[in-house]
């Protein structure tokens with residue numbers, strides 16, 4: 001049997017993502033049975049009270065698949081345990097409660113969805129209470145795994161310290177550091193596109209690719225998350241994890257197998273090949289912005305220099321990518337929500353069609369991660385009934401048109417993988433540390449500079465200087481909002 005224990009059960013993530021995802025898995029018949037969910041939190045409430053709270057939130061966040069009779073069956077698995085992370089007794093009583101709920105040995109997945117400052121303490125308490133040890137039984141070993149939410153540290157040093165402390169209690173193969181971007185179907189499809197087709201990989205290198213742009217723009221502002229965001233900023237919130245994870249999928253070498261070691265070895269290699277930036281390079285190759293009304297948000301300091309937008313140019317020092325700039329950018333309060341990867345190919349070396357045509361754009365491959373999940377290839381076509389005029393045209397693929405059903409929530413895939421012991425889509429300790437090694441010097445330099453970020457209007461594509469900045473790098477942003485439903 002399987003038990004999922006959620007620490008920080010009263011939090012937003014539990015009601016918005018975890019429970020709706022578990023519910024959907026249950027409806028699809030994918031949740032291993034028997035299954036028990038135990039929420040752990042300080043707020044006093046009964047099992048029934050928690051179940052009815054979750055019923056309302058699941059009805060809201062999993063509206064399309066909500067069905068009362070299915071919910072009643074699912075809710076029977078949900079339990080609540082009042083406890084305090086600071087108290088060893090709470091863990092002893094949790095263990096007793098779990099033993100009561102579990103019939104015999106059970107595979108346990110501890111989900112840390114608390115505020116990050118409690119990660120270390122929760123792990124220590126689990127260790128002290130003997131709850132982290134995988135106990136061999138006659139037939140099999142009951143697993144003890146732990147899922148750790150982001151942010152994993154706030155810089156390299158804190159991430160190393162956290163890794164060290166967790167490793168006193170859990171071995172690396174019991175640890176699942178989550179990045180929900182890795183659970184997105186379209187992010188996984190990057191691997192399929194590259195490694196399950198013959199036509200892309202041979203041209204996926206410096207000989208054919210001019211540069212790559214990875215954009216993750218959001219329309220939302222920081223809203224009620226100002227307290228968190230003020231200390232994080234866009235680099236810690238989006239770059240260290242989501243953008244660098246996408247970058248690894250786009251640029252890593254082909255793993256020999258789709259398994260946790262092979263995939264993560266390749267990801268680490270490419271992260272480690274990213275050229276460290278000197279302070280001068282940081283000055284030239286990064287850009288920070290802040291939306292104009294950010295300082296008016298509740299909880300934001302009046303003179304706050306927190307970046308809500310950033311762009312950077314990274315270089316990967318290996319044979320495949322030498323001198324191919326990789327541009328990353330992300331911002332809040334932007335004109336449209338879009339996460340996309342643009343692979344910009346080189347121009348043809350020679351145009352037989354004359355000077356005019358030579359100036360035409362080169363091929364582009366656009367991977368739309370969200371919200372208009374799909375792929376477009378841009379290529380030149382002869383305009384009919386003209387001499388040899390050409391125009392950029394596109395081949396389009398959209399998930400919505402090619403597949404039926406709803407796109408699953410990223411957490412469904414990741415929860416199931418963690419329950420089944422597949423860590424391929426979770427970050428390993430060296431991977432998280434390599435990512436901080438890239439972000440840390442930039443964050444530090446920005447803090448030392450004491451410069452105000454460039455302001456931008458809500459609903460724009462970031463600070464106007466962003467266009468000059470990329471032009472200095474002899475490129476242009478691909479600024480196009482995706483057309484949903486096409």
Ligand code: BG6
Pocket residue numbers: 150180218237238
């Ligand atoms: C989270 C960030 O990790 O990712 C948020 O903390 C951000 O600030 C969110 O809004 C974006 O996720 P998604 O899945 O909506 O692109």
